[in-house]
Amino acid sequence: MTPCPDGPSGACTSQARARLAPGFLQPMLAAKALTALGLLAVGLSAAPVVQAANHTVALVSLDDDARYQSRRLERRFPGHPAGRLLPAAQLGASDAEVGLRAAGHSLKVIEATAGSAADLGKVLQQLKTDRVAYWVLDLPEAQFAQAVQAAGSSALLFNASAGADALRGSQCAAMLFHSYPSQAMFSDALAQYLAARSWRNALVLQGPEAADQLQGQAWQRAAKRYGIKTVDTKAFKLSGDPRERDLSNTRLLTNDRNHDVVAVMDADGEFARTLPYATQQPRPVVGANGLVALAWHTQWERNGGPQVNRRFARLAQRPMVGQDWAAWVAVKSIAALVSDHSKAALPEQARLLRSGQVFVDGAKGPRLSYRAWDGQLRQPLFLSHVDGVAGTAPLDGVLHPIEVMDTLGVDEKESPCKAKP
Numbered sequence: 207m208t209p210c211p212d213g214p215s216g217a218c219t220s221q222a223r224a225r226l227a228p229g230f231l232q233p234m235l236a237a238k239a240l241t242a243l244g245l246l247a248v249g250l251s252a253a254p255v256v257q258a259a260n261h262t263v264a265l266v267s268l269d270d271d272a273r274y275q276s277r278r279l280e281r282r283f284p285g286h287p288a289g290r291l292l293p294a295a296q297l298g299a300s301d302a303e304v305g306l307r308a309a310g311h312s313l314k315v316i317e318a319t320a321g322s323a324a325d326l327g328k329v330l331q332q333l334k335t336d337r338v339a340y341w342v343l344d345l346p347e348a349q350f351a352q353a354v355q356a357a358g359s360s361a362l363l364f365n366a367s368a369g370a371d372a373l374r375g376s377q378c379a380a381m382l383f384h385s386y387p388s389q390a391m392f393s394d395a396l397a398q399y400l401a402a403r404s405w406r407n408a409l410v411l412q413g414p415e416a417a418d419q420l421q422g423q424a425w426q427r428a429a430k431r432y433g434i435k436t437v438d439t440k441a442f443k444l445s446g447d448p449r450e451r452d453l454s455n456t457r458l459l460t461n462d463r464n465h466d467v468v469a470v471m472d473a474d475g476e477f478a479r480t481l482p483y484a485t486q487q488p489r490p491v492v493g494a495n496g497l498v499a500l501a502w503h504t505q506w507e508r509n510g511g512p513q514v515n516r517r518f519a520r521l522a523q524r525p526m527v528g529q530d531w532a533a534w535v536a537v538k539s540i541a542a543l544v545s546d547h548s549k550a551a552l553p554e555q556a557r558l559l560r561s562g563q564v565f566v567d568g569a570k571g572p573r574l575s576y577r578a579w580d581g582q583l584r585q586p587l588f589l590s591h592v593d594g595v596a597g598t599a600p601l602d603g604v605l606h607p608i609e610v611m612d613t614l615g616v617d618e619k620e621s622p623c624k625a626k627p
Contacts, residue, residue, distance in 0.1 A: 283475030298537025378623035393428035395599035417473030501528030556627035
């Protein structure tokens with residue numbers, strides 16, 4: 207052994223040790239490292255290789271869907287889509303990845319886009335051929351029957367953007383679930399809010415389109431349920447005909463004094479956007495503008511909402527809206543289902559969803575589950591204006607004998623849906 211250059215009888219200073227280390231200790235350290243790597247390799251070779259079970263989720267949509275016309279996307283009326291739902295579905299899969307991996311599963315989201323309604327059948331048939339078991343539907347109401355018929359019992363379907371009550375009622379299906387709220391749920395949320403404020407008298411402005419009429423029917427049901435009196439119903443119409451100009455004159459339409467609030471039924475949103483602060487009487491506006499019931503709001507600041515909004519905005523380069531949230535939570539619902547029940551046949555998975563045994567975190571507070579009678583996801587709704595959330599429904603004090611969230615939408619005894627998986 208080489209004596210210490212700067213110490214007696216081999217006693218080295220720290221500087222001397224540092225100088226000796228490269229020549230003397232490096233071979234020993236290298237030998238120890240090789241031994242450790244060898245032991246690790248033996249351990250890895252002995253460990254069983256776990257093959258992840260891969261599941262595919264198809265986002266089904268139409269290229270020519272009128273809801274995604276450029277004019278609509280530019281205006282971004284309350285309650286309307288703000289963009290295609292693929293980023294939201296991908297975010298749902300990403301957010302569920304850790305739990306899925308722990309359970310030995312993975313989810314892949316693919317697009318299944320038809321050029322038009324005429325091409326939809328081919329796209330759906332290809333999904334069946336490829337054995338894609340989970341479909342998230344971003345379709346107009348008119349195409350749902352075709353999707354349900356094509357899927358049969360070979361796929362679970364999740365509606366992420368259509369609020370039509372008929373899809374939960376007369377057109378319901380055993381394998382069809384709804385992560386997006388129904389029109390009845392939106393109307394119940396508004397009526398609960400008005401009842402809590404004792405705004406009991408409503409002037410209803412009713413649009414001429416079929417979708418406006420359906421909104422009006424949902425409103426009348428909710429108003430009756432929560433004691434909101436319709437003092438008058440007046441028709442409005444946006445028209446270039448000089449003979450019909452009075453039908454779009456907001457001051458003429460709202461000159462009656464005997465109302466507390468103006469409820470506007472306008473699925474398109476063009477007329478409703480002109481109404482707040484333009485009424486003859488100083489009255490709040492609710493429905494299609496003013497105070498609006500929404501599935502999601504970018505200003506929700508509780509229950510992990512800001513984190514969800516930030517992740518989505520980074521991915522999509524725009525704020526998250528209700529349809530995005532519904533696609534996100536639909537994919538998370540599928541992840542929760544396959545994590546615990548992947549070996550069950552699809553009809554059995556549908557039964558488990560409807561039995562309330564599968565829960566999902568929707569960043570709204572309570573755990574969410576699907577209703578047995580119509581496949582609708584129970585969820586709180588936001589009473590919102592442009593810049594924030596004024597409240598959430600169900601409101602405090604609203605009661606239900608079993609589950610308070612079932613005060614939003616059609617309850618079991620009211621539901622015409624008889625489909626069972």
